[in-house]
Amino acid sequence: xxxxxxxxxxxxxxxxxxxxxHQRRRTYVRSGERPVIRLWLPLTALFLVLSPFAFLLxxxxxxxxxxxxxSPLDAVLSVGRVLLSLGGTEVDVQAPDALxxxxxx
Numbered sequence: 874x875x876x877x878x879x880x881x882x883x884x885x886x887x888x889x890x891x892x893x894x895h896q897r898r899r900t901y902v903r904s905g906e907r908p909v910i911r912l913w914l915p916l917t918a919l920f921l922v923l924s925p926f927a928f929l930l931x932x933x934x935x936x937x938x939x940x941x942x943x944s945p946l947d948a949v950l951s952v953g954r955v956l957l958s959l960g961g962t963e964v965d966v967q968a969p970d971a972l973x974x975x976x977x978x
Contacts, residue, residue: 909973910973911974913978916957963975
């Protein structure tokens, strides 16, 4: 940025106004377009809800005979690893009335 601080401030304010107008323009739904609904699903809350079921699954897994020598603890831990790797996943659901975007955090 060159020039006086007042000119630089005016340039930054003009850029901010252009950006704000551009962002506002994107949020309006034109006729014929489906609105986009953005949701986020925190994994921590999901883990708190599913934790009692994990203990039940572990108890059941101990008494069920496993084929090919798979350890029940390894099986339960593998399911936990898959759930932990879901962070950052984005799911797009296309409904007739709207587009729903779910981000797993």
